[in-house]
Amino acid sequence: MNTKKVSEYIKELENKGYRDIFVWRDKKGTYYNWHKHPYNEIRIMLKGEMKINTKNKKYYLKKGDILDVPAGEIHEAYIIEDSEYICASKI
Structure with missing residues (x-):
């Protein structure tokens, strides 16, 4: 099992050129309709x-x-x- 801390993930993402890094939380049943982004996006659960x-x-x-x-x-x-995940973007 991966026991990495949020701060470690954030540091790694910054080193890989990711920006706009934040932790997001969603409740069970949340739905995000079809969409796209003009940048690469990563999610870490x-x-x-x-x-x-x-x-x-x-x-x-x-x-x-x-x-x-x-x-x-x-x-x-x-x-x-119910979910919590790190989001980050990279152009």
């Missing part, structure tokens, strides 16, 4: 569970999982259980 769908693939994320969503990738997200 700290707790909970979510599903992210792209046009070609489905991802089920839980504690310790990391997902990079490339710039321009159309996606949607469902929060399966």
Whole structure:
């Protein structure tokens, strides 16, 4: 099991050129409709569970999982259980 601290993840992301780094929380049942970003976006799950769908693939994320969503990738997200995750973006 990954026991990395939030501060360690943030430091690693900064070293990789990520910006706008923050911890986000969502309640079970939250839904983010289909959308895209003009930048690469990463999610690092700290707790909970979510599903992210792209046009070609489905991802089920839980504690310790990391997902990079490339710039321009159309996606949607469902929060399966109360979740907390790190978000960051990189151009």
